[in-house]
Amino acid sequence: MTTSRPGLRPDPLSATHEVFNQPSALEGHNLYQSDVAVQEMVARYGGGRDSADLVRYGALCGQPDIIELGFQANAFPPRFDTHDRFGHRSDQVHYQPAYHQLMKMALSEGLHSTPWTNPGAGAHVMRAAQYYLHSQVESGHCCPVTMTFAAVPTLQRTPAIAEAWLPKVLARDYDPRNVPDREKSALTIGMGMTEKQGGSDVRANTTRAWPIGSGGPGEAYELVGHKWFLSAPMCDAFLMLAQAEGGLSCFLVPRWRPDGSKNPLQVQRLKDKMGNVSNASSEVELRGALGYLVGEEGRGVPAIIEMVSMTRFDCMVGSAAAQRQAVLQALHHASQRAAFGRTLADQPLMQNVLADLQLELEGSLAISFRVAQALDQQDDPAQQLFARLGTAVGKYWICKRTPHHAYEAMEVIGGSGVMENCIMPRLYRDAPINAIWEGSGNVQALDVLRALAKTPAVLDNWLQELAARSGKDARLDRAVARLQDAFRDTADAEYRARHLVDQLSLTMQAALLVDHAPQAVAEAFIASRLGEGGDRQYGTLPRGIDVKAIMARGYQR
Structure with missing residues (x-):
């Protein structure tokens, strides 16, 4: 039972001030409709394509729950396990669920594929506008989206590789499971170019590649060496440079072998970066990893x-x-x-x-x-x-x-x-x-x-x-x-x-x-x-x- 005393005043220390003259949170807005400059770019260069999708997507990217995904993906950085609890090599990167939600959102919209699946006037312009809206939510996960998008012209150089990989690379879906590519309906592509001793000077690369059979475009090679920066190591395959007999060459290196075994593309550690925190970047060693030659030997840079x-x-x-x-x-x-x-x-x-x-x-x-x-x-x-x-x-x-x-x-x-x-x-x-x-x-x-x-x-x-x-x-x-x-x-x-x-x-x-x-x-x-x-x-x-x-x-x- 409580009693009150006549004339009792509130404790003067219980409320020291009220909050005023503070802006509201910037959310619940349309990122496209609020941006006059990008609307003008689309009208000028978009080839007459309908901007209704950009209006829809701009509204989605401004929603509070979508904005929060960017904060969550960065608050809980990726963590890495080399092996599972039974001792099998897994090379498993664990992401915060928000990262996967953002990836699903991007790939379902075709940010990795639309200029290739629906080419023509305005295709790259419309995709750039949507990517511009999406990147404002969170930029780290955009790395594998971009690499998958950018890999398509290179994969197309070799018909056998294009036929085997492009249908799933271009699919508007996202499957984050750590399983062989044959078990997935959608795939992502990364790349590994730089090595410790060379950085941007890729011709200094020392990773070696030997043909398993006759060699040549689309054929299997064995790669031994390392890559100093490999971003998004949970991608399903990576374009890499290695020295073959004919010179510096380009290879598509999958995470799994055709028989379902783990390809010995082994992650050594994740980079501890000042930015781009939501996206895992790694160092890897290739211990006899399987790769497929893209283009001709010695033509890796082109x-x-x-x-x-x-x-x-x-x-x-x-x-x-x-x-x-x-x-x-x-x-x-x-x-x-x-x-x-x-x-x-x-x-x-x-x-x-x-x-x-x-x-x-x-x-x-x-x-x-x-x-x-x-x-x-x-x-x-x-x-x-x-x-x-x-x-x-x-x-x-x-x-x-x-x-x-x-x-x-x-x-x-x-x-x-x-x-x-x-x-x-x-x-x-x-x-x-x-x-x-x-x-x-x-x-x-x-x-x-x-x-x-x-x-x-x-x-x-x-x-x-x-x-x-x-x-x-x-x-x-x-x-x-x-x-x-x-x-x-x-x-x-x-x-x-x-x-x-x-x-x-x-x-x-x-x-x-x-x-x-x-x-x-x-x-x-x-x-x-x-x-x-x-x-x-x-x-x-x-x-x-x-x-x-x-x-x-x-x-x-």
Whole structure:
């Protein structure tokens, strides 16, 4: 029994304050309908394809339960068992269930297959847009999605391999079981290129391959050696490089042998990474592993470079997605948070920062979707040339700009933006991954120089596309002239390679924006990025920019 005393007041220590002036969680929104820039890209390059699926998928990716999957997949990283409890070698990676849900979601949508199963005008553009939406939920699991997607052109080089593997690789399903591929209806493909001693210099690889029979395309070989980085080791097979008698060659190495026994592709450990935490990356040894030759002996780099080109394209799109999620979080926060008597979004200096972050995304989307259009038109030699240079230039620039972009967006949010139950720390840790994997900045810059040396027409084609916008903006014309002068000077080209690629990227982004973006966007991009000055921080846009119009493109509720 309780009694009350007259005049008893509540304990003054029981409630110290109320929560106010704090933004709501960004959830329950449509990632596609709220993004004006990507809608314009799809309308421009999508070949007239219906965007209804993107509207549907954008709504799905913004739902609270889907967003939570990204947090769960990173809160509980993969763990690894070499053997089962009976002592059998299993090489089993255990993922948090959220990871499998995200994989199921991606593969069921065909993010690994639609341009191959439903090709034609707009196929790569529509797939890129959906991948862009999906990557904003969580990027780590996108690694095996991308590798499976990118492996298809390489597998198609050898009819016997294509016939045996592609039907299940292209299937819109996901089967995570650690069982032989013959027992599955859907398969995923990974790749293992780098070794300890060589890294990006794959010609230094020491893994050896010997034919089991007569050898030749599609035939069985035995591989002995190691791979320093093998991501997503639960994929059903991996494209790998090894030294055969004819030189560096490409092989498809399954996790299981045809008789159902474990292929001796043995995982040594999982990498302990700063980012990309949900995705397992491993070191492996090949102890007489079975592999099938893809293409001809000695033609390993040309065989696997088709896969690398597509993975680099996904790095572009994935990094643009990270930029989108970062600026969206910043705009959402600034629209609801007040300081010093005004909403952050109404303060001129913050407007400068937010508009600048949105401009970065606008340029990233412009060049990414222009490359996607080129991939859709590979029967056109000019589009082939654009895709060849565009993937290297775009991968270099977008991926390298994203880490600082994530940091600036985090700074907009402030203290709550560095808390682990906010998405920003994950975006920040994941941001360098795309810049380093699939060829770091120097590798991309040198690849551009190799492309120019081998096929000078790639630069001529690039400059012709820029010339098509001649006269639309005098500052752009001057920047293109400076670019041409820079390439006429052949001295110390390798030393200057990063600067050259910077200018290739910036001038093309500006040209594309002048061609189709609203005037406020094109004007601000050119004014801030094609000047004569050196490096600049975000939030240093010149006066006269319509910052409110630019911000409005990034935040549609």
